[in-house]
Amino acid sequence: EAGVAQSPRYKIIEKRQSVAFWCNPISGHATLYWYQQILGQGPKLLIQFQNNGVVDDSQLPKDRFSAERLKGVDSTLKIQPAKLEDSAVYLCASSLDRPRSYGYTFGSGTRLTVV
Amino acid sequence: QKEVEQNSGPLSVPEGAIASLNCTYSDRVSQSFFWYRQYSGKSPELIMSIYSNGDKEDGRFTAQLNKASQYVSLLIRDSQPSDSATYLCAVNSYGNEKLTFGTGTRLTIIP
Numbered sequence: 001e002a003g004v005a006q007s008p009r010y011k012i013i014e015k016r017q018s019v020a021f022w023c024n025p026i027s028g029h030a031t032l033y034w035y036q037q038i039l040g041q042g043p044k045l046l047i048q049f050q051n052n053g054v055v056d057d058s059q060l061p062k063d064r065f066s067a068e069r070l071k072g073v074d075s076t077l078k079i080q081p082a083k084l085e086d087s088a089v090y091l092c093a094s095s096l097d098r099p100r101s102y103g104y105t106f107g108s109g110t111r112l113t114v115v
Numbered sequence: 116q117k118e119v120e121q122n123s124g125p126l127s128v129p130e131g132a133i134a135s136l137n138c139t140y141s142d143r144v145s146q147s148f149f150w151y152r153q154y155s156g157k158s159p160e161l162i163m164s165i166y167s168n169g170d171k172e173d174g175r176f177t178a179q180l181n182k183a184s185q186y187v188s189l190l191i192r193d194s195q196p197s198d199s200a201t202y203l204c205a206v207n208s209y210g211n212e213k214l215t216f217g218t219g220t221r222l223t224i225i226p
Contacts, residue, residue, distance in 0.1 A: 031212060042119075042203055042216035043159065056213060091158055095212070103149045103205070103214065106158040 002026065004107035006092050012113045018080035021110045025073070025094030031055075032069055033104065034077050035091040043091055049075060082114045118142060119206050121217035130226050134191040138204030138217055141185070147207040148180055148187045149214065154200045163189060194224045 005024040013019050025032050030051050035043035046065065048056040051072040060067065064083070069075040079086055089111050095104035120139045128134040136150075147166050151159035165171045165178040165187065177190040187206075191198055201221045205214040 033213065035216075040123075040218070042121075042218045045213055045215070048213050050212075056211070089158075103147075103151075103161045103164055105161070109158045 004092055004094050004105055006107035006110055010111050013082055015084055015114050016081040020076050020078045021090050023075045023092030029094035031095045032075050033093040036088045038088045084114050087114045118215050119217035121204050121220050123218055124221040125223055127223045127225055128194050130224050132194055134194045136189040136202050136220050138187045139185055140206045142208045144209040145206045146209050149205040150189045151203040152200045159203055196224045196226055199224045
């Protein structure tokens with residue numbers, strides 16, 4: 001079974017620029033998550049999709065962050081404009097219908113550095 | 116109060132000894148509990164899950180859950196240098212399908 005695919009692996013941008021990350025979940029996984037992990041901290045949920053609908057985006061800074069999941073498969077997360085404090089690893093995860101039973105699988109992440 | 120709390124460490128344990136990692140959570144209706152291991156520069160990988168009070172063993176790993184005390188722990192027996200990593204505790208609460216993570220405990224196994 002192929003894992004969760006993310007790209008790019010690394011990205012360096014200047015503040016106020018825009019950036020986009022891509023995620024392809026495990027085939028058949030209906031639920032997709034984007035987490036932000038700042039160095040030395042645990043992952044923090046940004047947004048949760050069930051198929052192509054948003055379930056929880058309460059911690060997404062909507063003035064600069066946006067995410068979509070077209071056709072209930074791939075997802076993109078965008079930051080515009082980026083701030084220095086957005087430097088972090090952005091992790092995508094997917095799960096079967098009941099992540100409370102099985103947990104979920106993370107992709108390799110995208111490490112963003114804003115300078 | 117943080118939803119999921121862990122001692123950030125670092126926790127240093129001699130090779131071959133037992134490493135004990137602890138986690139407390141604030142939401143009494145939490146249902147499912149997970150331990151993830153994260154090597155430096157890598158993404159978290161699931162190593163244990165536990166849902167009922169008591170112990171659950173898987174090889175050298177034992178997860179312990181006490182819902183009355185809102186406490187979950189991970190024991191690693193016969194610690195190896197390859198166990199050196201950050202261990203993240205994650206909790207799922209009833210009625211939602213997301214995991215809330217602690218800040219992680221950095222574990223170093225000393226040869």
